[in-house]
Amino acid sequence: MTLTTTFAMRANRRLLLKGGAALTLGGLTLGRLGDLAAAQDESKLEIFSWLTSPGEAPALQALFDAFNAKYPDVEVINAAVAGGGGGAAQAVLQTRLQGNNPPDSWQTHIGRELIDQYVVPGYCLPISDIYEQEGFLEVMPQGLVEQASWESEQYSVPIGVHRGNGLFYNKSVLQDAGIAPPEKLAIDDFFAAADALKAKGVTGLALGSKDAFVPAQTFENVLLGVVGPETYRKLFAGEQPWDDPGVREAGDVLAHMLDYVNPDHSALTWDEAFALVIEGKAGMNTMGDWAWGEVIAKKAEDAIGWLNFPGTDGSFVLVVDSFPLPKGAPHPENSANWLRVIGSKEAQEAFNLLKGSIPARTDTDKSIFGPYHQWSMESFAKDELVPSCAHGQASSPQFKQALYDAATSFLVDRDVDALVVALSDAAAIDAENAS
Ligand code: GAL
Numbered sequence: 178m179t180l181t182t183t184f185a186m187r188a189n190r191r192l193l194l195k196g197g198a199a200l201t202l203g204g205l206t207l208g209r210l211g212d213l214a215a216a217q218d219e220s221k222l223e224i225f226s227w228l229t230s231p232g233e234a235p236a237l238q239a240l241f242d243a244f245n246a247k248y249p250d251v252e253v254i255n256a257a258v259a260g261g262g263g264g265a266a267q268a269v270l271q272t273r274l275q276g277n278n279p280p281d282s283w284q285t286h287i288g289r290e291l292i293d294q295y296v297v298p299g300y301c302l303p304i305s306d307i308y309e310q311e312g313f314l315e316v317m318p319q320g321l322v323e324q325a326s327w328e329s330e331q332y333s334v335p336i337g338v339h340r341g342n343g344l345f346y347n348k349s350v351l352q353d354a355g356i357a358p359p360e361k362l363a364i365d366d367f368f369a370a371a372d373a374l375k376a377k378g379v380t381g382l383a384l385g386s387k388d389a390f391v392p393a394q395t396f397e398n399v400l401l402g403v404v405g406p407e408t409y410r411k412l413f414a415g416e417q418p419w420d421d422p423g424v425r426e427a428g429d430v431l432a433h434m435l436d437y438v439n440p441d442h443s444a445l446t447w448d449e450a451f452a453l454v455i456e457g458k459a460g461m462n463t464m465g466d467w468a469w470g471e472v473i474a475k476k477a478e479d480a481i482g483w484l485n486f487p488g489t490d491g492s493f494v495l496v497v498d499s500f501p502l503p504k505g506a507p508h509p510e511n512s513a514n515w516l517r518v519i520g521s522k523e524a525q526e527a528f529n530l531l532k533g534s535i536p537a538r539t540d541t542d543k544s545i546f547g548p549y550h551q552w553s554m555e556s557f558a559k560d561e562l563v564p565s566c567a568h569g570q571a572s573s574p575q576f577k578q579a580l581y582d583a584a585t586s587f588l589v590d591r592d593v594d595a596l597v598v599a600l601s602d603a604a605a606i607d608a609e610n611a612s
Pocket residue numbers: 227228233260261262263286339447465467496497498568
């Protein structure tokens with residue numbers, strides 16, 4: 178019997194009796210017996226994500242720094258794959274997981290993405306023991322824990338709560354067009370502002386559709402603004418047909434908004450489009466608040482204003498980043514410790530200050546955050562929380578892809594009927610799969 182297997186046999190009997198679902202040794206989740214051989218090399222930690230933009234990368238580095246502060250001898254390997262929203266990264270990750278070659282952890286949203294894409298297929302180990310040991314249940318909002326759980330076990334640690342339904346604007350560009358800094362924009366007010374900018378020859382709404390999530394995210398924000406949180410939830414939950422008049426109206430509103438976007442949008446990534454607003458070359462941009470991470474990285478806090486996407490006041494579109502514990506992690510001890518560190522108060526403060534999201538933990542020191550974060554925290558505490566489909570939380574991966582495809586086509590053809598048919602067909606497939 179090898180040394181590692183001996184260690185395993187001293188593992189917690191409770192977990193062994195569970196059929197070795199996950200073994201713990203000295204409080205560390207080591208995965209199944211077969212993983213123990215890999216547990217010998219704990220010199221590295223490979224973290225997979227898509228956090229590569231000027232705002233995202235420093236935030237990720239803050240997590241690496243927090244980890245190395247506690248484990249200075251471990252080499253952290255940054256396995257990030259560029260591409261906003263994780264489209265490219267998730268494709269690479271899927272191949273690695275199918276080839277039984279997981280990193281030590283990866284970025285995933287909570288909700289359907291975590292469960293359908295990673296937990297149900299068996300790529301993750303439960304981490305309820307880590308939640309218990311670290312007291313996460315006492316400090317993480319129940320709603321987030323529920324979306325990070327499957328069959329009463331927790332499977333990922335939420336690190337930050339992004340707000341998907343933002344509208345950011347360049348204060349002086351709007352002022353030059355005679356638009357007072359808006360606190361709130363109804364959809365008609367948006368078009369009045371966009372017309373004023375167009376009259377000055379300025380792009381009203383910067384768009385970067387090179388990243389596949391952007392058309393889908395823009396549509397879901399318009400949809401929320403038109404139909405409201407209750408119908409939005411029902412639509413993505415398959416409880417309301419997509420040929421709803423509100424969906425058609427959202428299509429018409431989005432088609433009208435496209436009259437005000439930069440013509441080169443298909444060549445720009447989300448952060449390149451947002452840079453147009455920071456540089457004063459466009460008036461507004463709808464984006465999740467990772468955009469605020471770009472503002473911070475470029476020290477543009479005084480130049481950029483923010484508000485809810487038109488019509489979405491009172492709602493908060495959840496885009497929650499988290500990290501799971503892979504089955505078969507090459508460095509399982511470091512992998513488990515990564516989750517402990519990123520769930521800590523200190524790491525969540527350091528990360529979210531730079532990322533633009535707010536901490537998942539509720540016990541962080543709110544006084545260290547600036548006006549944008551405070552606004553988002555207040556909204557998270559009082560507004561209707563709805564899951565983003567564009568970022569994988571609201572629906573099956575299949576439906577999300579259908580939304581990506583339909584919204585991307587819509588940018589070109591503005592065909593509302595085609596949009597409704599595509600989403601109705603995808604919902605029918607989901608219903609079929611669920612029956
Ligand atoms: C989201 C992710 C954010 C940010 C954004 C742009 O899916 O949750 O953290 O990375 O994509 O890439």
